Amino acid sequence: MPNYWLIKSEPFKYGWDDLIAEEEGVWDGVRNHLAKNNLKAMEVGDECFFYHSREGLEIVGICTVSVADILDPTDETGKWAAVKVKPKRKFKNPVSLKQIKAEPKLAECQLVKLSRLSVAQITPEDWQVICEMAEG
DNA sequence: GCCAACGTTGGC
DNA sequence: GCCAACGTTGGC
Numbered sequence: 195m196p197n198y199w200l201i202k203s204e205p206f207k208y209g210w211d212d213l214i215a216e217e218e219g220v221w222d223g224v225r226n227h228l229a230k231n232n233l234k235a236m237e238v239g240d241e242c243f244f245y246h247s248r249e250g251l252e253i254v255g256i257c258t259v260s261v262a263d264i265l266d267p268t269d270e271t272g273k274w275a276a277v278k279v280k281p282k283r284k285f286k287n288p289v290s291l292k293q294i295k296a297e298p299k300l301a302e303c304q305l306v307k308l309s310r311l312s313v314a315q316i317t318p319e320d321w322q323v324i325c326e327m328a329e330g
Numbered sequence: 331g332c333c334a335a336c337g338t339t340g341g342c
Numbered sequence: 343g344c345c346a347a348c349g350t351t352g353g354c
Contacts, residue, residue: 202352225350226337248352291353310336310351 198316199236200243200253200305201279210244210254213281219257222266222276229313233275238262242279243316243324245305251291253324255284285328299323 201221203209213219224230236242240259246252261278294300300323304314316324 204352251353308336309334309353312351 195318197235197237197240198242198318198321199232199240200245200314200316201257202245202247202312202314204248205246205250206248209246209250210281210284213244213257213279214284218260218278218280220264220267220276221279222268222274224266224274224276224312226310226312228308229311230275232311232313232315233277234263236262236277241282241321243321244279244281247312250288252288253285253294253328254288256282258282287328289324289327293327294324297323297327 203221205211208219224233236259238259238261240262242257242259243253244255244257246254257279259277260280264276264278265272266274266276291305294303295306300306300320303316303320304311305316308314
């Protein structure tokens with residue numbers, strides 16, 4: 195069973211459409227230790243919600259980890275990690291932060307609790323709930 | 331554009 | 343090792 199994650203990106207910097215255009219994107223730029231730990235725990239085949247932060251504020255689709263635990267190419271110190279992801283599918287109905295906050299089942303998830311964390315863990319239960327909101 | 335939350339840095 | 347000051351992120 196794959197692990198589930200949520201990765202944030204600012205759409206004006208690197209959005210879902212950019213990932214589609216590239217077919218495989220390097221997800222880098224993490225400078226937070228908890229986020230880095232999450233990144234390093236990712237394995238090939240894990241699934242990630244792709245969330246648009248600052249603008250949009252919604253989960254727009256699902257991507258799959260294609261390469262795990264590489265060095266962040268934007269980091270000169272070599273201390274930070276990155277992964278490569280491939281788009282899997284776009285949600286029919288993107289799930290907004292508002293909807294997530296309005297759903298009691300999701301009140302404890304890292305996305306809500308730790309709003310500044312750019313790589314969050316998602317439990318299988320929460321994954322299911324969000325998928326149903328997007329596609330159910 | 332503002333501000334709250336959080337992480338990091340540096341003086342002591 | 344504590345904590346105030348500062349910088350950054352991200353929701354509003």
